[in-house]
Amino acid sequence: MTSNSILWLRRDLRRADHPALVAAADNGPVAVLFVLDPSIFDPAGPVRQAWIARTLEATAAAYEGKLCVRLGDPAEVVPAVAAEIGARSVHVSTETEPDGSVRDRRVRDRLGELGVAWEETGSPYAVTPGRVRNGEGGAHRVFSPFAKAWRNHGWRPPAEKPADLALLELESDPEAWERLTAAATAPGLPDLPPAGEDAALHRWRTFLADDLEAYAEDRNRPDLSATSRLSPYLKLGVVHPRTLLHDLADHPGKGPAIFTNELAWREFYADVLHHNPDSLWQDLNPALAQMPYDEPEDLIQAWKNGRTGYPIVDAGMRQLLGSGWMHNRVRMITASFLCKHLHVWWPVGARHFLQHLVDGDLASNNHGWQWVAGTGTDAAPYFRIFNPMLQGPKFDPEGAYVRRWIPELRHLEGRSAHEPWKNEQGYARGYSERIVDHAEERKEALARYQLTR
Structure with missing residues (x-):
């Protein structure tokens, strides 16, 4: 016997290779639902909001315009939609991130009170x-x-795609799409990749x-x-x-x-x-729990703006602001600079990355930061400190990456773009001088490390 069901999309905004969609379609007609939760969407930075919005626009087109977007708390919205269409089941991809797991328990409990089955199939x-x-x-x-x-x-x-998929058409919340449209077309956005x-x-x-x-x-x-x-x-x-x-x-x-x-x-x-859900914002490895950290607001701001005076670091931070993305090697270099040169606790940098990265993934971002900081699983030893003066020429040997993102250094040819301090014209176009000395801060980082032992 067929019955209406809901496919509640979260981190699975596609049609192909979608086990939860297959399971929903096996029951009969499917309402495809996305809940725009203000508690998650509103704090996100403009880049993340725009990427979600544009991806949802593409997802709606992929589902023949029959993606229902509702605004609100999922624990209220999903049961309400289930009651609206007489759904017997709600189908989802399993969520394992801490906040998502808590949210799903709340929704599942409310659905249980209504006699609506909760079905998890597949995961991200x-x-x-x-x-x-x-x-x-x-x-x-x-x-x-x-x-x-x-x-x-x-x-x-x-x-496999469902052999026989009947999509129910539900009315979306106009305010939800208004918010999404505004986010997708917000002024000042970087050049994001095509969505969908x-x-x-x-x-x-x-x-x-x-x-x-x-x-x-x-x-x-x-x-x-x-x-x-x-x-x-x-x-x-x-x-x-x-x-x-x-x-x-x-x-x-x-x-x-x-x-x-x-x-x-x-x-x-x-x-x-x-x-280890607490490792989202706390050190997974407590060995450095006594590490003293600084909060130099002026230096942190210089790092965020790409004005540290170290070209490979500044190119990465400007790529982040200018494109919503950063090359992975440079993510490690910039993270090491904040943690080991400025002696700042890694969550400060992790939050900044999540505000600006179009691919800001909680687990990968935050544990990647801990890998660099030396406080996570499989961590790089704390005493391994990325030397930006060596990393730049090694991985950007002709200086092309630096010149692309730092206009003040485009007059310097080849490797010299990584070493403006060695060129008489290195600072002629307003590039920042180094805010800290690598050798001194490396020595300081190692001294702090010894204190924890």
């Missing part, structure tokens, strides 16, 4: 966090063993054809367009990692193996957060 990950275990049945705390166990666990093939599932799959096919083979060698070069740039799409589930892994199986070699490893890092950090 190839392997749902919590399923990969070590030999003792516990959670992994180090990446390499996790990655091996993750591969051994394996994943299902991509889900078709754009994501096009980007993936282009990467497979043009960049995958050399990915292992070129992925650390911010001066090259050598990365997949899929992270914004993965963030909102516009493409599923299982789809990518399925396609990668047809591509042997080092590049595909390294790219698979990057997907494993994403799943590892999600697993760590699932098992």
Whole structure:
């Protein structure tokens, strides 16, 4: 017997490879719902709001204009929509982030009071966090063993599209779309990538054809367009990692193996957060709990604005502000500078990144920061301090990345763009002088580290 059901979209804004959609369609007609929760949407920065808005516009088109967007608290909205259409079940992708899990329990309990079934099928990950275990049945705390166990666990093939999908048409909340339209067209936004599932799959096919083979060698070069740039799409589930892994199986070699490893890092950090929800904003590793930190507001602001006087750091911070994205190698360099040169606790930087990154993923962002800070799982030792004067020339050897994002240094050729202090004309166009001395701050960081021991 068929009955109406709801597919409640969250981090799964697509139609292809969507197990929850398949499960919903098996019951009969489906209402596709997205709840615009002001408690989540309003605090997000303009870039994140715009990316959500544009992705929802593309998702609505993919669902033939039958995406219902309602504004409010999901614990109120979802049961109300279920009552409105007489739904017997609500279908979702499993959520494992701390706030999302709490929200889902609230919604599930309210639906239970109405006699509406709660059905979880699939998740935003190839392997749902919590399923990969070590030999003792516990959670992994180090990446390499996790990655091996993750591969051994394996994943299902991509889900087939429903053979017979009947979409119910529900009226959206006009205010919800007004907010989304305003966010999508807000003034001063950076040049964001095209939104939607078709754009994501096009980007993936282009990467497979043009960049995958050399990915292992070129992925650390911010001066090259050598990365997949899929992270914004993965963030909102516009493409599923299982789809990518399925396609990668047809591509042997080092590049595909390294790219698979990057997907494993994403799943590892999600697993760590699932098992340690307090690590979202607290040190996972308490070994440095006594570390003294500073709060130099003027220096933090210089870092945020890309005016530290260290070109590779400033180029990264300006790329973040100018594009809503930053190359991963440069994320590590800029994070290390804040933590080790300015002696600032990592959440300050993590929050700034989340405000501006179009791909701002809680687990990956915050645990990546802890990796650099030396307080997370599988962390770089605290005493490993990225030297921006070496990192820049190593990964941007001709200075092209620096010149792209720092106009004040475009008159300097080649490597000299990384070393304006060595050039008589280095500061001729107003570039900032160094706000701290690398050698002194490295010594200070190591002294603070010794205090914790």
